[in-house]
Amino acid sequence: MAERMHASSMRRIWTIAFREFRHTVITKGFIFGALVMPVVMFAAIAALGMLIGMQMTPVVGTLVVIDESGTVAGFAAEELTPEQVAKDMQEALQRNSTLKNWPGGDVAQQATASLPSIDVKVESVQDATRVDELRAKVQDGSLLGLAIVPPELLNANPKDAEGNDLTYTLIVPTRSAPRLTGMLEKSIAKGIVKARVQRVGTDYTSLKALLALPETSVRRMSVEGAEADENVLAKTLLPMGFMMLLWATTFASGQYLLTTTIEEKASKVMEVLLSAVSPMELLCGKLLGYAMVSAVMLGMYGALGIAGLIAAAMGDLVSPGMLILMLVYFVMAYAFVSTMMASVGSAVNDLREAQSLVTPAMLILMLPIMLWLPISEQPNGWIATISSFIPPAIPFVMVLRVTASNEQIDTWQVVLSLVWGFAWVGVFIWGGAKIFRVGVLMQGKPPSPRELLKWIRMA
């Protein structure tokens, strides 16, 4: 008898779960939102790059430099050759260690490929009285720009009469693109520096080589003595990626759960359902159904992310153990978020009323996002340790910690977070089920948090 009841109960739960799954996943809204939208976004970003490239006009024209010494223009001209501009950009991008292992390939090479063609002639004028004549040429657009370099600027640490840093003036037409202005500004500044260096009789190339900061190879040594490469991507961006994946997939399902529960109450279908199933079976069915929805999203985006890492030869950043832990924390995170959303959905009449009840919990759940950097930089620091025991943020913080691969988390902390976290999941499900049981039949004024506690005691 008991077995038959259990079987019929399971049948009802699965029937509800399957309906929820089918009517969420096989809908235009889901297909568009979860599948098409990310593709459209990537395509839009790519298209934006292409559009910017297409609108770039060749940089052709003359830059005049008024400089008594007559040396700055020559050096500035060296900086404005297409090869030098590309080289500067590559060096700047390569200095950014985060971009060194970027999954999309060689960023520096891709960026310089998008540069416009450059043909800039730099003229030197030593007669300062021609300023007005040359200004007029800038105004009518026949010059790309006019730089006025005070002679004192070629001295070391030049100051004006008031003791402020001396500046040079660059005059450009109003329509000059900021990118072009930046390029001219930089070339003249470097030209002035080269002229200064030449004045004191030193070779600029040798000096630059001497002043170049050496590259660092950071090696992390574990307490067991093992050494590993420092990888900024692994240390900060990867944990954030994993945590956001968990956040996005559980909250997307939670949002569906909230809205469908409110809809079922508003359309009065709730009582029809409750004539066939118990409130607990309905809750379990809904949680199971949206767990499957969430799992589909996690699987889809997770697989894409891992494929991307493997394509970028960074597959070793993700270990099978890490993925198993990620799955376990996914279950915990989903249980927290979904129970909360289902119970709030059952207690209110519309989304506006739901916001006021969801907001306090959302603030706690925002904790891992706000503390992403300190947690992922120091996964064993006190901020990370304390915040990983605050429900319902536990799974999100722990995912940040366990995926910050350069530091090993103590096993006891992982085990304790699982025991503590799932104990809290039990509390959430127990309280959520009680609120759900009372809430689904309630109409009218939404309950206050105090009334929700009363429902928990009453049910």
Place this chain on the structure above:
Amino acid sequence: MTTSAVNLRAVWKRFGKTEAVRGIDLDVPDGSLTGFIGPNGAGKSTTIRMIMSIIYPDEGSVQVLSADAISAKDRIGYLPEERGLYRRMRVMEFLKFMATLKGLPAAGLDARVNAWLERVQLTDASKKRCQELSKGQQQKVQFIASVIHDPELIILDEPFSGLDPVNARLINRLIRDLHDAGRTIIFSTHVMHQAEQLCDRIVLINRGEKILDASMTEIHARFDPRTVQVEPSSHDPADASRLGALPGVERAQWDPERHAAELTIARDVDPQSVMRAAIALMPVRTVELRKTTLDDVFVELVGEAMPSSEESGNG
């Protein structure tokens, strides 16, 4: 010996300080068609929800089909007062979903749904989304959802509300067919003549208490007619006071629409003697002993102060 489809013993249900149901004992005989009547907020829907195990009593016991209410869920059909459908689901899909929830196997479901849609003249609606149906059509779909699994006990809360006369007659016939097929039916309504027409047993609930539980035959015997309507040939309203002076008449009222006097007879007086005295007193067109209606019983038991039965909703 008649067995009970529903058995409630000393059932209490409170919502905060409100006592919605106060110690109700109830036996609904197997195969009966029982009407639940009562004014607004009387506790009818709360009682029904406890029978359906949607909510649970604070005290007392509820047995449905000789089992506890939860395990009997698949054997009960329920049409709630507050009806709802999944608006975007198609009719066929919704009915199959409800049937599956009620434990019907997938095999043969299409044929069963189609047969029911044919019975309620909704054959064309099977592929439509529920939101595309008229209110009356939605009512019929919900009626099917409550009976598609061929339940032993059917609970219908206001099944005719919102239906036009043609569809109301159709549902009326289906309820009779189900009753004739041996199903036990509990039927909650605030329209007395519908209850009187359909039910063979009446349960009247007021302020959370059962104040009447009897078959229609018993009700007619217990609430014997006490009103005699006399239409004098003269159609003169002054005749009402002359008739009011007859022995055994407690009160006489003139009904200007019928041009007749309504005489209320004292409890211990034989109405036949008053009728004979009225004929002897003046020339009359008609003299009629009015049959007791459920409306009269309702007003007598619940009180004149309550809203009229046509206005009152479900409780």
